Amino acid sequence: MTEKKQSSNVVWHQATVDRKMRETLNGHKGAILWFTGLSGSGKSTLAHAVEDALHGLGARTYVLDGDNIRHGLCGDLGFSDAARVENIRRIGEVSKLFLEAGTIALTAFISPFRADRDRVRGLVEDGDFFEIYCKCDLAVCEERDVKGLYKKARSGEIPEFTGISSPYEAPENAEIVVDTAQQTLDECVAAVLAVLREKGVIQAA
Numbered sequence: 001m002t003e004k005k006q007s008s009n010v011v012w013h014q015a016t017v018d019r020k021m022r023e024t025l026n027g028h029k030g031a032i033l034w035f036t037g038l039s040g041s042g043k044s045t046l047a048h049a050v051e052d053a054l055h056g057l058g059a060r061t062y063v064l065d066g067d068n069i070r071h072g073l074c075g076d077l078g079f080s081d082a083a084r085v086e087n088i089r090r091i092g093e094v095s096k097l098f099l100e101a102g103t104i105a106l107t108a109f110i111s112p113f114r115a116d117r118d119r120v121r122g123l124v125e126d127g128d129f130f131e132i133y134c135k136c137d138l139a140v141c142e143e144r145d146v147k148g149l150y151k152k153a154r155s156g157e158i159p160e161f162t163g164i165s166s167p168y169e170a171p172e173n174a175e176i177v178v179d180t181a182q183q184t185l186d187e188c189v190a191a192v193l194a195v196l197r198e199k200g201v202i203q204a205a
């Protein structure tokens with residue numbers, strides 16, 4: 001576990017417009033939807049499909065995608081265990097800012113370590129964080145291998161690759177579990193929206 005660093009000589013400035021006011025303006029609650037799973041399990045596909053559905057309902061949303069984030073915010077990080085921890089720490093803090101803006105933040109990261117996902121959960125209040133496990137057998141993910149990463153990992157070209165040479169710790173108590181090998185994309189989207197309605201993040205249909 002990495003030690004949380006605090007900048008010196010800084011004071012938190014309390015905004016005059018708070019989260020509740022932003023949520024009232026938006027017409028829904030803020031939330032963090034944390035999609036996790038192996039590479040090729042459908043995290044990004046599902047996150048963007050859920051965002052599309054939420055956008056159609058008038059919700060304010062933003063997808064933080066693993067590859068896209070590494071083009072900028074986390075472009076300085078590699079894929080060692082320590083770098084993965086820092087990657088998720090940064091995303092957690094950014095997601096919290098979106099939450100405070102009353103936005104529904106959707107994140108699509110392998111985030112292989114349980115402790116890192118739990119640490120992000122601990123940044124926010126109960127009911128703000130929804131862990132969505134994109135369950136998919138490794139064999140199916142390898143069959144898809146859209147980016148050709150598993151092939152490279154098997155040949156030793158990519159060290160510390162999750163599921164091959166680096167572990168993936170599946171969620172034990174995820175709010176939502178979808179089997180992306182067995183369920184259609186529409187079924188997975190419907191499952192996510194159903195929980196968001198049940199928990200009052202968005203209005204009932």
